[in-house]
Amino acid sequence: xxxxxxxxxxxxxxxxxxxxxxxxxxxxxxxxxxxxxxxxxxxxxxxxxxxxxxxxxxxxxxxxxxxxxxxxxxxxxxxxxxxxxxxxxxxxxxxxxxxxxxxxxxxxxxxxxxxxxxxxxxxxxxxxxxxxxxxxxxxxxxxxxxxxxxxxxxxxxxxxxxxxxxxxxxxxxxxxxxxxxxxxxxxxxxxxxxxxxxxxxxxxxxxxxxxxxxxxxxxxxxxxxxxxxxxxxxxxxxxxxxxxxxxxxxxxxxxxxxxxxxxxxxxxxxxxxxxxxxxxxxxxxxxxxxxxxxxxxxxxxxxx
Numbered sequence: 001x002x003x004x005x006x007x008x009x010x011x012x013x014x015x016x017x018x019x020x021x022x023x024x025x026x027x028x029x030x031x032x033x034x035x036x037x038x039x040x041x042x043x044x045x046x047x048x049x050x051x052x053x054x055x056x057x058x059x060x061x062x063x064x065x066x067x068x069x070x071x072x073x074x075x076x077x078x079x080x081x082x083x084x085x086x087x088x089x090x091x092x093x094x095x096x097x098x099x100x101x102x103x104x105x106x107x108x109x110x111x112x113x114x115x116x117x118x119x120x121x122x123x124x125x126x127x128x129x130x131x132x133x134x135x136x137x138x139x140x141x142x143x144x145x146x147x148x149x150x151x152x153x154x155x156x157x158x159x160x161x162x163x164x165x166x167x168x169x170x171x172x173x174x175x176x177x178x179x180x181x182x183x184x185x186x187x188x189x190x191x192x193x194x195x196x197x198x199x200x201x202x203x204x205x206x207x208x209x210x211x212x213x214x215x216x217x218x219x220x221x222x223x224x225x226x227x228x229x230x231x232x233x234x235x236x237x238x239x240x241x242x243x244x245x246x247x248x249x250x251x252x253x254x255x256x257x258x259x260x261x262x263x264x265x266x267x268x269x270x271x272x273x274x275x276x277x278x279x280x281x282x283x284x285x286x287x288x289x290x291x292x293x294x295x296x297x298x299x300x301x302x303x304x
Contacts, residue, residue, distance in 0.1 A: 003067050004247070004283055005030035006259040006276035012044035016054035016104060024061055026276040027284070030256040032069035032110070032213075035100050039075060041093055046103045055105065067256045069145075069179075069213050070101045071110045078131035079114030079124035079156050090114075091131050098135070098142045108212050110145045110179045113166070115154040124156045129169035136172045145177040145212045150187035150228035158188040158226065164205050177212035181260075182219075182246055183231070186238050189224035193242045199251055214257045216243055232261045232292065233279045240288040247283055257283075264296050273300050 005028035008019045023031035036043040058065065076094055081087040094111070101109050116124025132144065146166060151158030157166075167173045186192050199208060218236030220229040234240030247257050259279055263272045273296055282289050289295065 001253065002248070002284065003030045003254070003256040004028060004259075004280055005032065005067075005256065006261075006274075006280070007031070007071075008033050010035055015044070015047055015050040017050050017057065020054050020057045020061075020063070023063070024057075026274075027280050028276070029061075029063050030067040030069075030258065032071055032256075032258045032260075034071050034073060035097065035104075036073065038071070038073045041073065041075065043096075043100065046100055051104055065105050066107055068106050069108045069110055069256060069258060070097075070104070070106050072097055072112070074112055076111065077114035078111075078128045079154075080117045080119060081127045082118060087127070087131070091134050094131075094135050098140060098144075101142050102140065107141055107143055108145055108177065109142050110147055110213060110215075112147055112149065113155075113157045113162075116156060117154055119154075121154075121156060121162075124154070125162055125165050126169075128156065128166055132166070132170045132176070136170065136175045138172050138175075140175060143175055143177045143212060145179040147179040147215070148181050148184050148188065150181075150184040151189075151226040152187075152228045158184070160202055160205060167206065167210070176210070178206065178210045179213040179215060180211060181215035181217065182238060182243060183215070183217035183236075183260075184228060186219045186223050187221050187225050187228055191223060192238045192246060195242070195246050195249060199249070208251055211252060211255055214246065214252060214255055215260050216247055216257045217260050218243060230261055232264070232275055233259070233282060234288045235292070240282075244283070244286055248286075264293055266297060273297075 008022040008031045010019050010033040019033045076090045113128050146163050149155040149157045156162050190198050218231040218238045220231045221227045264275050265272045
């Protein structure tokens with residue numbers, strides 16, 4: 001079964017109800033959201049009644065909770081401990097985010113592992129291990145999914161060997177998973193046109209069963225550029241056919257595929273529109289839409 005969705009919003013007013021409705025409007029059966037802005041730690045209180053309402057809508061639309069993902073905010077940086085108070089704040093905030101995700105009944109939390117900044121790579125990896133050993137408890141239901149990164153600046157986990165080291169170093173590693181990101185992998189130097197070879201390597205090193213989510217994004221950059229700039233499906237350097245092969249790979253058939261592709265802006269720059277309904281259609285039809293941007297414009301014009 002194809003599990004496909006996108007990033008959707010989560011507001012203090014509608015919370016998970018709004019997220020579910022947005023995903024359904026795109027024709028999705030999976031989705032991902034932040035429980036607040038990714039750039040800050042401001043979070044609203046989880047509303048029990050809205051959560052129950054959302055679960056009812058999920059049930060009515062045959063969407064399973066296990067295929068919904070939460071993404072931790074970018075500001076959590078577990079790789080740098082130069083400022084002890086900032087490091088401890090990141091650890092404590094991640095603990096609280098795990099509780100929030102658990103209150104929503106969701107089992108997967110994607111995490112950017114962070115950047116070592118003025119330290120070094122090995123120290124950065126050790127810092128993540130130490131932090132996760134502080135954060136993870138043996139009885140939590142939420143799995144932390146470490147995301148593969150592009151290697152921009154001093155980011156760690158642009159090499160899957162880094163993730164292997166983290167998994168090996170964390171006491172309760174059964175609570176860890178991995179989130180692949182196709183744009184990040186491309187920009188890190190992995191050839192997405194040879195995805196099966198990548199999966200073979202991953203399986204030998206870590207195990208395919210650890211892959212809990214795939215962020216499907218094209219890339220604006222050439223392979224190995226370490227830049228991390230997402231592009232719409234089929235409009236970047238990875239290409240439509242390679243991404244379709246990732247999405248429909250039989251070894252990942254039970255893993256949710258999540259689009260984080262850029263919103264489309266038009267001439268006036270005032271209107272920035274989500275592409276997900278149309279990209280999901282392309283993926284379901286396995287046919288590239290060369291008129292994607294024009295179709296998006298026409299669709300939203302009709303909704304005015």
